Amino acid sequence: MNSVLTDPEYGVTRLDGLPSRITICEVGPRDGLQNEAAVLPVAVKAEFVERLADAGHTLVETTSFVHPKWVPQLADAEQLLETFKPTDGVRYPVLVPNQRGLERALALGVRDIAVFASATESFARRNLNRSVDESLAMFAPVVARARDEGLGVRAYVSMAFGDPWEGEVPIAQVVDVARRLTALGVTELSLGDTIGVGTPGRVVAVLDALTGADIPIESLAVHFHDTYGQALANTLAALRRGVTIVDASAGGLGGCPYARSATGNLATEDLLWQLRGLGIETGVDLNKLVETSVWMAGKLGRPSPSRTVTALAGEATE
Template identity: 75%
Template sequence: MSETTGLPMRVPMPGLPVSVRIHEVGPRDGLQNEKAVVPTEVKAEFVHRLAAAGLTTIEATSLVRPEWVPQLADAEQLYPLLGDLTGVELPVLVPNARGLERALALGVRRIAVFGSATESFARRNLNRTVDESLAMFAPVIERALAEGVTVRGYLSMCFGDPWEGPVPAERVVSVARQLYELGCAELSLGDTIGVATPGQVRALLTDLRTAGVPVSALAVHFHDTYGQALANTLAALEHGVTTVDASAGGLGGCPYARSATGNLATEDLVWMLQGLGIETGVDLGRLAGTSVWLAGHLGRPSPSRIVRALTSED
């Protein structure tokens, strides 16, 4: 295997951000969907390699009950192994007040809560209605803010739901506003089953801005089920979004929605952003090498097109 030093030609487009912060979700959203449990030491090295590649926000794990997501049951063992990383934010997902207590005990300074725009997914993922889940999040967010912890809100099923079909924008706006008003500093809009198209993305972002949710508080989280993730990301960038979720090597999906295939691959995103002249701070070669290394531990090749292109056999 040989790595090419090829990079895209930089041809900026007018009206796009100067820089983008990539919110790397591979260690959490990626590994939680693997059938095999990855050893704690391998996870720790994965996070360190991602940081060495220049990623500054890496979602490390999830503090859910082990029987829900056994792949991430080692959170208390993993997080202390990351204490030597400086200049890197290491948020964790917390499901409820108990999860927050565990996060605080570990010294976590950034957490995320995971909500849904649709009733069907809320019941399957949280065993609650949308309103009940918001009521559960309220004291968690309040306590976190009181402790000086920054809170991100994930909002899944923003564009389509496998049980309910297309999701009306007004429903997404309603839940997003409530999460924002509860105190979430950032809202990640999830296309959980990958059905969105650029016009739908632009329309939702416009509606959110009209409803008083600033674009500076928004991130996007696209899945590539129908090959639309990069197109949708570009539409979001044109609207002013500067935070994009991605997963190294295209790992992940959603264990509660079978039609949710892999996340947008971080390498594919970085290639596009570099070509547009948008700064990310990420070394694409080191990142691709990290995904190849992890693929070896997982026993299968990376699904990322850019990883395959950069690490093809001679």
């Protein structure tokens, strides 16, 4: 007997001004697992990535080449990339911190990378041990080389909605970093609500400021944490403004080390439940994804924080 309830249908009610289809950037294997206390075997991670692709994901952020001293959960990045079986039509970006990381990625045939920038000086210093200017200077040759090699380059703009040390982040500051990253040649910008403090009005204001600075909405993604329960509301606000790329983590994997009681990333299943009700296509099978998250929760030894996973798995058990 399945441990997951067959996904029930409750109809579709569309709202004006929303896209008919979006792409989910599944960040569970990287941003999710790097913030989990447990260090999983590479075989489990490989199966996780394969399951995500089998569920219909076409964009799966797979791992990170950040030094193992800082992210021990992903110390097996090279083994993982050599272990899992890629699915045709799926992109598997990896996070690279510098030129050394890019060289490692290129040697393994990686075709998409990501860099991790900050909108604030405080977080840049704590996360990258550099100022904002110094970090962007470090990324410049990485992005240039990657683009020369034909790679896609995603750039995260972390602390785009609030910073635990600086408080409210001026929108002009976010726009400045985003414009400089765009000038470097990145192909996609993911706006990170790293501590989950954003609300819909602020999301709209930031997106409007960015598009007003000639950054195309098509190049923008959103990455919301659900610390204060705002991730789905913020996502809907972003979709109304034309965003069609949304980051989410299977089962709500991951946490935020910079805010107390942070519930971590927006759960992909919760996002899918909302999108299906709005008639927005993603190509991702909710049933398969819930089964994967139940399986992963077992490997981590704790329940998934996703409300949708809890609802579907719980009803099946009953």
